[in-house]
Amino acid sequence: MNDSLEPLLLDHEIDGIRELDNKLPRWWVWLFYGSILFAIGYLAFYHVFRAGDLMAAEYEKEMKKGQEIKQRALSQFEASIDTLQPSNDPEVLARGRQIFATMCSPCHGPQGQGLVGPNLTDDYWIHGPLFKDNLHVILNGVPAKGMVTWKGILKPREIYSVASFIYTLRGTHPPNPKPPENLQPAKTEPSPYE
Numbered sequence: 433m434n435d436s437l438e439p440l441l442l443d444h445e446i447d448g449i450r451e452l453d454n455k456l457p458r459w460w461v462w463l464f465y466g467s468i469l470f471a472i473g474y475l476a477f478y479h480v481f482r483a484g485d486l487m488a489a490e491y492e493k494e495m496k497k498g499q500e501i502k503q504r505a506l507s508q509f510e511a512s513i514d515t516l517q518p519s520n521d522p523e524v525l526a527r528g529r530q531i532f533a534t535m536c537s538p539c540h541g542p543q544g545q546g547l548v549g550p551n552l553t554d555d556y557w558i559h560g561p562l563f564k565d566n567l568h569v570i571l572n573g574v575p576a577k578g579m580v581t582w583k584g585i586l587k588p589r590e591i592y593s594v595a596s597f598i599y600t601l602r603g604t605h606p607p608n609p610k611p612p613e614n615l616q617p618a619k620t621e622p623s624p625y626e
């Protein structure tokens with residue numbers, strides 16, 4: 433028997449087995465009591481008095497706050513569209529190029545020459561030639577004609593980047609351009625006098 437343990441040995445013995453009364457460190461015991469008190473407080477606060485939000489409610493709240501921030505950013509962007517100029521910052525354009533390659537080229541062609549969607553490199557525009565006209569179309573889409581509504585999918589900053597990028601495609605004359613679609617002869621327009 434190790435002598436140093438002797439004072440901790442209790443004096444009962446059963447079948448040669450003796451009990452070692454190894455005292456727990458004080459700090460450990462206080463931590464243990466503390467955690468019991470904390471559990472009682474926690475239970476009372478969240479489950480008895482229902483004074484705080486549980487995880488699901490907290491998640492809902494955070495998501496709502498996030499939605500509000502997003503909505504505010506979008507409204508600000510929409511309000512500023514008419515004053516925006518296309519960026520020529522290489523970083524913005526590089527981001528726009530990447531977005532165009534993944535999101536837009538399947539319909540507008542890798543060089544913007546047009547496929548299902550119209551040619552973005554020529555001088556003919558269905559919805560107007562101005563930068564802001566492009567921004568409006570990208571934001572709101574043309575659901576009836578197959579142009580995606582990008583707000584809600586792309587962030588305002590991304591919409592601005594991709595619009596700035598397609599602005600650089602104007603006049604680039606890529607091979608196999610899609611012919612302009614708004615060059616309908618005027619007589620096919622329904623006349624209000626007939």
Ligand code: HEC
Binds near residue numbers: 549570
């Ligand atoms: C699912 C196919 C599709 C995708 C993807 C798509 N577009 Fe379009 N887009 C169209 C169609 C179709 C039109 C023509 C709408 C019309 O006839 O009014 C159009 C029109 C446009 C116009 C207006 C052209 C004009 O002549 O006024 C712009 C600008 C445009 N798209 C930009 C984009 C950008 C930027 C993206 C990527 C973020 C994109 N599009 C992704 C199909 C698409």
